[in-house]
Amino acid sequence: DTEVTQTPKHLVMGMTNKKSLKCEQHMGHRAMYWYKQKAKKPPELMFVYSYEKLSINESVPSRFSPECPNSSLLNLHLHALQPEDSALYLCASSQLDMGQSSDTQYFGPGTRLTVL
């Protein structure tokens, strides 16, 4: 099973709402990632978790709050977003070997977020 699942597929929220994006994988991967992708652009790394600990935060605004409750799950909590935050949010995972990431990231289908 090389699948990464993400819910919901689509999300529309107002600027005062609080919502969460969810990501799940059952490949035994211990590194999980959040990316943001604007239209016609490559994915931009937001956060990386390794062994359920935050390893990388690419200076993302605090209105995005990641959480890794266990080795299979990754959440992204959203609060007070701006219209410019509308994008496709992609989750990915990869194996870790001796603490080092393997070469391949497996991506989920993404959540299309629209902020009104």
Next chain:
Amino acid sequence: AQSVTQLGSHVSVSEGALVLLRCNYSSSVPPYLFWYVQYPNQGLQLLLKYTTGATLVKGINGFEAEFKKSETSFHLTKPSAHMSDAAEYFCAVSRRTGGFKTIFGAGTRLFVKA
């Protein structure tokens, strides 16, 4: 620092024609190299990767790529395009010594004409 350059934001080919998508990388040490494909409103799917060994790498859907160290290139080819190949293609690079960052190129949109 690593970087990836994809030559041509749009490539258009006729069905049955050769597909060639160009990718050049910059890295102080030989990196891992990848090609991903993204269909509309979907996530990224790995087409193929080069880590070590044979420089000609075969991937899914009939695609292949050749790692040329002397040219710092990793161009993606397919002998005969299908309509279903129309998508966005991303070349990417990551460090061999670990780390979590994959650097993506800007992407190339492939159009296939009937």
